[in-house]
Amino acid sequence: MSHSSGHPAKPPLKMGLAIPNSKLCMWLFLGTEIMFFTAFIGTYLVLRLGSPDWPSDVADTHINVRLGGLNTFVLIFSSYMVVVAHEAMTLKDFGKAKKSLWITFVCGIVFMGVKGVEYYGKISHDIVPGHIAETEDQALRKLVNEFRESRDEMGRALFVPGEDGEVPDLSKISVALRGELSGATDESRKADLQAFVKLEDRLQNSFLIVETDPEGHQILSSDQARIEAARVAFSKLEKAATAAKELHAAAIAKAADENREAPADPGIVDPVPPTIIGLSAAVRRELLPLFEASHESVDREAGHHLNLHITGLLDEMRSEENARIAAFFSVHDPHPIKYGNVFASTYFIMTGFHAIHVIVGLILFAIVLKQGPALDEKWTDFVENSGLYWHFVDLVWIFLFPLIYIIKF
Amino acid sequence: MADSHDDGHHSHPPYLIIFWVLCIFTGLSWAADELQEFIPNMGVLAVIVLAIASAKALCVMLYFMHLKFERNWKYVLLAPTFILACGLPLALLPDVGVHYYDIDVPQNSIADRVAEMPEDGDAESHAPGH
Numbered sequence: 001m002s003h004s005s006g007h008p009a010k011p012p013l014k015m016g017l018a019i020p021n022s023k024l025c026m027w028l029f030l031g032t033e034i035m036f037f038t039a040f041i042g043t044y045l046v047l048r049l050g051s052p053d054w055p056s057d058v059a060d061t062h063i064n065v066r067l068g069g070l071n072t073f074v075l076i077f078s079s080y081m082v083v084v085a086h087e088a089m090t091l092k093d094f095g096k097a098k099k100s101l102w103i104t105f106v107c108g109i110v111f112m113g114v115k116g117v118e119y120y121g122k123i124s125h126d127i128v129p130g131h132i133a134e135t136e137d138q139a140l141r142k143l144v145n146e147f148r149e150s151r152d153e154m155g156r157a158l159f160v161p162g163e164d165g166e167v168p169d170l171s172k173i174s175v176a177l178r179g180e181l182s183g184a185t186d187e188s189r190k191a192d193l194q195a196f197v198k199l200e201d202r203l204q205n206s207f208l209i210v211e212t213d214p215e216g217h218q219i220l221s222s223d224q225a226r227i228e229a230a231r232v233a234f235s236k237l238e239k240a241a242t243a244a245k246e247l248h249a250a251a252i253a254k255a256a257d258e259n260r261e262a263p264a265d266p267g268i269v270d271p272v273p274p275t276i277i278g279l280s281a282a283v284r285r286e287l288l289p290l291f292e293a294s295h296e297s298v299d300r301e302a303g304h305h306l307n308l309h310i311t312g313l314l315d316e317m318r319s320e321e322n323a324r325i326a327a328f329f330s331v332h333d334p335h336p337i338k339y340g341n342v343f344a345s346t347y348f349i350m351t352g353f354h355a356i357h358v359i360v361g362l363i364l365f366a367i368v369l370k371q372g373p374a375l376d377e378k379w380t381d382f383v384e385n386s387g388l389y390w391h392f393v394d395l396v397w398i399f400l401f402p403l404i405y406i407i408k409f
Numbered sequence: 410m411a412d413s414h415d416d417g418h419h420s421h422p423p424y425l426i427i428f429w430v431l432c433i434f435t436g437l438s439w440a441a442d443e444l445q446e447f448i449p450n451m452g453v454l455a456v457i458v459l460a461i462a463s464a465k466a467l468c469v470m471l472y473f474m475h476l477k478f479e480r481n482w483k484y485v486l487l488a489p490t491f492i493l494a495c496g497l498p499l500a501l502l503p504d505v506g507v508h509y510y511d512i513d514v515p516q517n518s519i520a521d522r523v524a525e526m527p528e529d530g531d532a533e534s535h536a537p538g539h
Contacts, residue, residue, distance in 0.1 A: 017482050027483075031490035042498025046506035069439045076435065076465075080428040083473050087424070391473045398465045401435075402458035406442045408451060 026385040030392050037396050040353065041403065044346040051339045056408035060337045061347075062121045068405035071114050072397060078107030079394040082387040089380040097383065098375060101365050104390070108362045115355055122344070126332045129348065132340035139336045146331040147199075154196050174200060350400055357393045364389065422472040434465045 017024055048054050055061050085100035126132070133139035155173045168176070177193055184190040337343070364386040368379055438461050441454060448454045471477040 018480065019482070027486055031486055034487075034490045035494045038494035039497045042494070043501060046498055046501040049502075049506040050508060065439070065442050069435065072435050072438075073432065076428065076431045079469060079473055080424060080431075083424050388474055391469050394473075395466050395469055398462050398469065399459075402438055402455075402462050406438060406458050407455045408445075 020381050022381050022385055023388070026388050030388065033392060037350075037353070040346070040350050041399060044350060044403070047342055047346060051342065053338045055337050055340055055343045060335070060340065061343065062118075062125055062127055063405055064118060064121070065405045067114050067118055068401050071111050072401045074107050074111050074114070075394045075397050078104045078111075079391050081107065082383075082390050086380075086384050086387050089377070089383045092377060094375045098369065101369055101383070105362060105365045105369065108358055108365070111358055112355065112362075115351065115358075118351075122347075127340070127344050129341050129345040132344060133336045134338055134340055135336055143331065150331060151196070151199050154199065158192055158196055347404060350404070354393065354396055354400060357389075357396070361386065361390045361393055422475070422477070424472070427468050427472045431465055431468055434461050434468075437461055 081100045081104040085097045088097035133142045152170050155170055158177055159173045161167055177196055181193040184193055368383060438458050441457050445454050476483050
């Protein structure tokens with residue numbers, strides 16, 4: 001229409017916002033990213049608020065504030081380097097832009113390295129969703145399973161298949177290895193077999209037994225004779241502990257009468273014997289009140305009792321003498337962590353998705369750096385948009401750092 | 410395209426100063442963590458470190474992401490996402506985050522459950538949670 005009017009040509013009609021389309025797209029994408037991460041962070045906050053005794057002890061969570069702080073600094077520095085790179089691009093100083101982007105790239109790699117160290121710490125302690133025992137029962141079950149897996153792994157490793165190459169089931173492996181031990185002459189092989197038999201016997205002679213009930217649930221169980229023996233042992237120790245307490249109290253009273261210094265506490269033996277491990281819930285239900293009656297000051301936090309009694313077993317299995325056994329398994333200290341699984345889930349989902357974003361950012365920067373000497377002003381918008389994305393990644397970490405690493409309640 | 414640079418950001422925000430401010434804020438967060446035994450309760454610490462985090466986020470958004478120098482489209486684009494982002498946490502909050510009732514989950518300690526059990530000596534020994 002304007003061509004037929006004869007008026008001077010109007011400037012071309014301009015639609016949309018006064019920013020590049022690519023930048024608008026990046027901002028729209030970042031809008032969705034805000035909702036994406038708020039869903040994770042918001043859900044984490046809600047779950048945390050609704051779960052009293054959320055794990056916050058560093059011994060449970062293996063959260064390292066210094067590593068988190070280091071990563072915060074690394075990301076902030078890399079964010080600064082990105083704006084420097086963008087500024088250099090607008091000034092057509094492409095050499096400086098490349099240098100800044102290289103520094104940003106290296107910062108991203110360092111961030112992932114530190115994150116890898118943190119993840120390794122978590123995984124090596126089995127702080128993994130679905131793996132964490134949250135009650136004593138679960139801790140016992142996990143302990144049993146890990147010992148059994150170790151035994152199975154060791155049996156499979158030691159078994160030498162016949163000519164047909166078939167590996168029989170584990171019960172037959174056990175019989176075969178025990179048979180081989182009786183006639184073994186090679187000292188090294190003999191020591192390996194002895195280690196296997198020792199581990200198997202240790203498992204069979206403990207109360208660490210998992211059975212399957214008629215409904216298919218795994219339950220902790222033990223035979224009645226052993227439970228009875230444990231009761232007797234407990235009773236003896238409990239009486240001994242009470243007698244020791246009384247003797248000590250009498251000695252203090254006598255010392256007071258005679259104006260002497262009170263005798264030192266002789267150190268009362270823990271009245272719950274190691275053999276209580278793996279007792280059924282019904283038996284422990286009977287033993288626990290006795291235990292608490294004689295140990296009023298004992299910390300009743302979940303896991304405390306358990307840890308008292310299994311430390312000896314683990315130490316024994318890990319001793320130098322049993323190095324051959326230890327080489328075959330990784331049994332974790334059974335350490336119940338209340339809400340540990342939901343903690344691990346939220347931790348890994350938030351930091352994991354953040355790490356994925358870091359990797360995507362590294363790819364974006366790698367695309368620019370790959371241009372080498374061909375980098376020119378055509379890449380200015382790309383660098384700006386990658387920078388916006390990278391700043392958003394930094395923003396998310398700015399909130400994750402205090403929420404995951406610092407606030408503990 | 411060419412007018413992408415006409416919206417004022419060639420006025421060059423003080424990037425290096427912002428960087429040092431962010432470093433100082435990070436140091437303050439770390440110091441708050443180190444000194445938490447002197448802070449009356451964890452709620453106060455949470456407010457302090459989240460306020461610091463918000464200040465850092467503001468610095469990054471305003472200067473590094475240039476929002477201070479962008480035009481009003483930023484409000485049109487970002488306000489709905491902030492509002493919608495609040496939806497899920499708010500929806501979960503009443504039932505999961507701030508429930509008024511006691512929660513009955515296996516994570517409650519065995520000792521607490523033992524205290525409530527009748528002394529009938531039944532042989533049930535199911536491991537909870539599965």
